Amino acid sequence: MGNTMTEQNQATGSSTPVPSKKDENSSDIIRVEGMNKWFGDFHVLRDLNLNVHHGERIVICGPSGSGKSTFIRCINRLEEHQKGKIIVDNIELTDDIRHIDTVRREVGMVFQHFNLFPHLTVLENCCLSPIWVRKTPRKEAEEAAMEYLTRVKIPDQANKFPGQLSGGQQQRVAIARALCMKPKIMLFDEPTSALDPEMIKEVLDVMIELAGSGMTMICVTHEMGFAKTVADRVIFMDGGEIVEEAPPHEFFTNPQEPRTQKFLEQILQH
């Protein structure tokens, strides 16, 4: 882990990165170039540029309404962008539904409100997509699902319905469900924001374990401890723009932009 971290720090440490247009870096699994998005007349995302390497762990933070959730939802096209390019795993996201489906198969997502399917058991939640999208045989899919449920430490809940689990357990199921598709990238959209304080740790532990396994992760979160522990890069967004991005130790100890300094002051005060 330490090794990859220094490498990536060197690659991305300098201030706002100009997207490397010519020397297309094939190790970049996500490339966002000059991306803009509007909700009606409201310009939510302005000229975003971001390159993410294989295995890189990125934390996006910022005040609410800064567009961070919208940004990562564009990466698997839950939201449509209107200008610029998003290229995920060498596939550009356009209106082409086949491209969208291909990308979604490789990108797992964990939501703030879990969004488990309440009419299916935990195991069925996990197996659904491998069986119907990846065409995995049922037995194989179930075995794999049990493996992931063990990894998130709830194999004993496999036959319960989501409504019978606590919030923390549900979120861990949601992580297992996303992992069952064996994605190349995991997106986390404020995964701990809807949880009771005592359940946040169990979810973060799972995410830290996942980060250690070399998964490419983009995580929108307010958990600064998590950012310090696992992130290779922290991105600060405000007003639909990337204001600053830096490795965590630089980001937290020596923020460059006044807006970042103000934000950090506010959240680290209490």
Add this chain to the structure above:
Amino acid sequence: MAEPMLKPPKIAISPVAWMRQNLFSNWQNSLLTLVVGYLVVTSAGPLFSWLFFEATFLGQEPSDCTGTGACWLFINERLNFFIYGFYPDEQQWRVDVMFLLLAVCFIPQFIERFPGRKWFGLFGLTGLPLVGVFLVPGGILGLPVVQSSDWGGLMLTLILAYIGIIASLPIGIVLALGRRSEMPIIRGICVVFIEVWRAVPLITVLFMASVMLPLFLPEGMNFEKLMRALIGITLWQSAYMAEVIRGGLQAIPRGQYEAADALGLGYWKKTGLIILPQALKMVIPGIVNTFISLFKDTTLVLIIGLFDILGTVQSTITDPAWQNVAIEGYVFVAFCFWVFCFGISRYSQKLERKLDTGHKT
């Protein structure tokens, strides 16, 4: 949450104590109890004596009905007509087979532990109508043809209601999905279809189907009257069904769609595996309500000259051979409808409980 911690309240089990608590707790309640009790006693007596004690059950002819009670002899004597209409006596076994299949398919649905229950139900929804299409009209395998104009009574009621119910549900689902489609043409077609059919009374639909439709159809292309009525009922019903189901679709949180999208499920898989199972479960009461109301609306086919159970009874009570049997006839019809509608309602309650998997996200 705290309930298990509390001691259960003392329950007075003695009947006297129960009455004192519930019926005679104060003078208003006592008065109410006495008045209601008086009414029940005075009306239940005559009712039961009319229904059972003074009623005539056995006999051969109308003149045997001498008691002051109901003349059930009338129902008994004309039961064959009430059930089969003009279906020829020697061919009635074909209808009996259908009744039997219907019972075999659906009675197990009420017994939780019945082995292979699901398959019986599935056959009821698919195989049963298929068998019926060949068996009831005949014309193949040496079975003599029985014209649909000879069908009648309970059998006709069940055919209309059953076909109407099982055909309108899938059409309604398609219309509801279409109405929420992002494609303007499909959405437009569905909206127009639903709004036109739903805004027209069933009686008008039936009248149009029976009188107007033949005028527009080319020479030689002529459906039977029953078929026309069935198509009319089904389309009319599916418009209602579509709106009930749309209610369910709209109640599904957006997160469910997003989670399905994020897992790479395409539109049909998302709809079939995630959205519809939840939406339909949510609107079971509405769907069943529509079914029951359709079941009773089938009596309207009387106006286009089809004799369902109400029609057969009504035509018989005007028979001069039988005097004053109208009440018996209508009570009988009401009872038949009640049995089926109550059955549908009980089954839906059972289904709701069974499909309940705890609170939603």
